Amino acid sequence: MISEIYFMHERFNMKKLFWFFILATTIIQAQVKTPIKWKSEIKHIQDHQYEALFTAVLEPGWHVYSKDIKLENAIPTAFTYPKNPAIKLLGTTREVGKKIEEYSEVFEGTLVYYSNKVEYHQKFEVSGDKLVKFEADVEFQICNDKVCLAPDGESFSFNIKPEVKATENTEEGKDTVKSAETKIPIVTDTTTSQNTAIAAAVQNKNQIIIPSLDVKYPINKECGEKIIQDEGNLWIFAFGFLGGLIALLTPCVYPMIPLTISYFTKHAKTKNQGRKDALIYAFFILLIFLLFTLPFHLISGINPDIFNQISTNIWLNLVFFIIFIIFAFSFFGYYDITLPSWMANKSDKASESGGIIGLFFMALTLVIVSFSCTGPVLGSILANAIQNPTQLTMAFGGCGLAWALVFGGFALFPQFLHNMPKSGGWMNTIKVVLGFMELALAFKFLSKADLVAKTFLLKREIFVAIWIIIAFATVLYLLGFIRFPHDDKKPKISTGRKIWAGIFTLIGIYLIPGLFPSEKPNLKLLSGLTPPLNVSLYQDKDKKGVLGLTIIHDYYEAIELAKKQNKPILIDFTGYGCENCRKMEEYVWSEPDIWEILNDKVVITSLYVDDSEELPENEQQTLELKDGRRRKIRTIGNKWSTFQRENFNSNSQPFYVLVTPDSKILNFPVAGYMDKDDFKNFLLCGVKTYKELKK
Numbered sequence: 001m002i003s004e005i006y007f008m009h010e011r012f013n014m015k016k017l018f019w020f021f022i023l024a025t026t027i028i029q030a031q032v033k034t035p036i037k038w039k040s041e042i043k044h045i046q047d048h049q050y051e052a053l054f055t056a057v058l059e060p061g062w063h064v065y066s067k068d069i070k071l072e073n074a075i076p077t078a079f080t081y082p083k084n085p086a087i088k089l090l091g092t093t094r095e096v097g098k099k100i101e102e103y104s105e106v107f108e109g110t111l112v113y114y115s116n117k118v119e120y121h122q123k124f125e126v127s128g129d130k131l132v133k134f135e136a137d138v139e140f141q142i143c144n145d146k147v148c149l150a151p152d153g154e155s156f157s158f159n160i161k162p163e164v165k166a167t168e169n170t171e172e173g174k175d176t177v178k179s180a181e182t183k184i185p186i187v188t189d190t191t192t193s194q195n196t197a198i199a200a201a202v203q204n205k206n207q208i209i210i211p212s213l214d215v216k217y218p219i220n221k222e223c224g225e226k227i228i229q230d231e232g233n234l235w236i237f238a239f240g241f242l243g244g245l246i247a248l249l250t251p252c253v254y255p256m257i258p259l260t261i262s263y264f265t266k267h268a269k270t271k272n273q274g275r276k277d278a279l280i281y282a283f284f285i286l287l288i289f290l291l292f293t294l295p296f297h298l299i300s301g302i303n304p305d306i307f308n309q310i311s312t313n314i315w316l317n318l319v320f321f322i323i324f325i326i327f328a329f330s331f332f333g334y335y336d337i338t339l340p341s342w343m344a345n346k347s348d349k350a351s352e353s354g355g356i357i358g359l360f361f362m363a364l365t366l367v368i369v370s371f372s373c374t375g376p377v378l379g380s381i382l383a384n385a386i387q388n389p390t391q392l393t394m395a396f397g398g399c400g401l402a403w404a405l406v407f408g409g410f411a412l413f414p415q416f417l418h419n420m421p422k423s424g425g426w427m428n429t430i431k432v433v434l435g436f437m438e439l440a441l442a443f444k445f446l447s448k449a450d451l452v453a454k455t456f457l458l459k460r461e462i463f464v465a466i467w468i469i470i471a472f473a474t475v476l477y478l479l480g481f482i483r484f485p486h487d488d489k490k491p492k493i494s495t496g497r498k499i500w501a502g503i504f505t506l507i508g509i510y511l512i513p514g515l516f517p518s519e520k521p522n523l524k525l526l527s528g529l530t531p532p533l534n535v536s537l538y539q540d541k542d543k544k545g546v547l548g549l550t551i552i553h554d555y556y557e558a559i560e561l562a563k564k565q566n567k568p569i570l571i572d573f574t575g576y577g578c579e580n581c582r583k584m585e586e587y588v589w590s591e592p593d594i595w596e597i598l599n600d601k602v603v604i605t606s607l608y609v610d611d612s613e614e615l616p617e618n619e620q621q622t623l624e625l626k627d628g629r630r631r632k633i634r635t636i637g638n639k640w641s642t643f644q645r646e647n648f649n650s651n652s653q654p655f656y657v658l659v660t661p662d663s664k665i666l667n668f669p670v671a672g673y674m675d676k677d678d679f680k681n682f683l684l685c686g687v688k689t690y691k692e693l694k695k
Contacts, residue, residue, distance in 0.1 A: 240398025
């Protein structure tokens with residue numbers, strides 16, 4: 001029924017994108033425990049030749065892809081070996097196991113993988129007679145017949161003492177080893193011993209896990225409270241609900257309301273049955289929106305850092321920037337973005353089966369055919385709430401509830417359908433205004449990529465100028481000075497258009513102060529959306545920190561300064577892409593009494609968990625985590641995100657901890673955006689505890 005109306009043609013082929021989305025979002029059976037275990041050993045062959053053996057043991061039902069798989073979207077197992085002048089690899093890594101090949105309709109090609117157990121052999125030669133380190137890293141993905149887990153990795157490291165086996169020729173012409181002259185090689189796994197050595201020196205700059213930082217037992221448990229904010233889930237829900245209502249007013253959805261309700265009232269045997277079916281239909285709409293977010297919760301259980309890594313990834317934010325530009329011009333009417341018609345056709349056909357199953361597929365068909373208008377709205381919600389799966393569920397739940405209430409409400413009271421405004425040009429007006437908003441949001445992601453990359457090319461004033469242009473362009477459109485493909489040649493400038501033109505005019509005027517230099521926040525309502533104050537055309541970011549405060553970006557440098565100044569240390573776990581961090585700085589840190597405490601009473605160290613700059617080679621390491629896993633620490637962000645999670649059992653930002661110069665926690669940490677009084681009490685509690693401790 002619905003597909004016949006909305007899929008007369010297909011303008012934008014999204015087949016490959018759709019399958020990629022399906023693969024990324026159907027992780028419905030993932031577990032915190034990774035169903036793969038790695039074992040490794042080094043075998044001595046002869047003279048200076050060795051063989052590294054890596055064995056992957058998988059739980060029943062799971063498999064790992066071959067290193068030779070050629071399909072574009074399947075992730076092969078890949079071994080890499082850091083360069084070492086004393087080590088020469090002999091050939092390539094060889095797979096040994098029962099190889100399975102089968103055709104996959106999803107990938108449109110042949111999958112090659114191993115189940116149960118697979119070995120990887122790599123021969124190498126060691127030069128000289130000194131102790132050398134052999135290192136290997138493996139990247140892989142494991143799947144079963146229903147799901148694939150997020151790509152993962154493992155690191156291996158061994159110390160090898162080279163040796164030479166003396167040999168002699170036997171009558172058969174074979175080499176035999178003289179046991180009397182054979183030496184036993186020294187082969188040790190260096191990761192654990194390395195970490196043990198690191199843990200022995202508290203002030204070692206490479207140390208990440210510090211035993212004295214016991215978050216459960218601060219020095220002062222009585223002063224202050226443990227404040228972990230709820231991260232504004234209610235506001236996220238409201239944002240999703242509002243987005244759902246707006247999406248209902250677009251041309252793809254609005255005409256569906258009377259069409260769908262009339263279907264229930266006309267085809268039901270009784271009025272009560274029709275209303276009952278419509279309410280079940282509305283419930284399924286909400287359920288489908290919630291199911292979209294389920295995989296994100298399961299991925300979070302596998303790797304708590306994954307969403308922080310995704311939301312702060314430079315390239316992904318650039319992709320979001322491009323996608324939102326595409327969404328904007330789609331809303332302007334230059335093209336449509338739709339899912340393949342066969343999806344709606346199959347779903348629509350399934351809806352004819354009747355009963356509960358038929359109602360579910362009717363709801364699914366509605367979601368599919370309305371993608372042209374709802375896709376950009378849902379994309380905005382997804383991109384802005386992806387850091388937290390709970391927020392994502394709240395946002396999508398709000399959107400789904402808005403739809404369920406409208407469809408369910410009209411089903412209960414169909415007489416109100418007569419009071420609905422008729423479809424018309426006003427729906428296209430809403431769609432175009434949404435296009436301008438998508439355009440503005442696009443530059444938010446470009447800004448985030450710029451901040452994380454530390455290029456700082458998109459200055460605050462340039463960003464604000466772009467938003468001002470977009471705001472006034474929206475005004476010109478609403479007043480009829482700009483037209484797009486689906487607009488009337490002589491649009492009627494209604495009272496509603498004039499009111500919204502006035503609102504966008506006020507928005508543009510509000511933004512104007514952001515074009516001028518300011519030591520204090522001047523666009524507080526947009527804190528977290530605009531670049532921070534110190535990324536400015538008028539200010540050298542290297543001269544001053546946030547709000548003119550002295551801020552250290554290395555914990556161990558902060559320790560040295562705190563010892564000299566006899567002050568406690570405020571650890572500020574933050575990120576270039578962290579919106580709540582910017583809100584805290586511009587709303588709370590900027591308050592005179594808070595600023596005074598930060599400037600005079602503590603040493604601030606802001607540790608950026610999304611800093612992609614590589615550490616110096618002597619600071620890179622492979623760390624054994626508390627859960628037994630090993631992680632390669634290559635970047636500054638790797639270091640401080642692991643530092644936060646391993647010592648404080650948290651991966652959210654902002655996250656604040658007050659500690660002594662000898663790394664002891666003064667009072668309970670606080671997290672999230674909070675009001676001024678809560679943050680002030682936290683600061684004063686820690687400062688007072690430190691003073692009493694010194695006495």
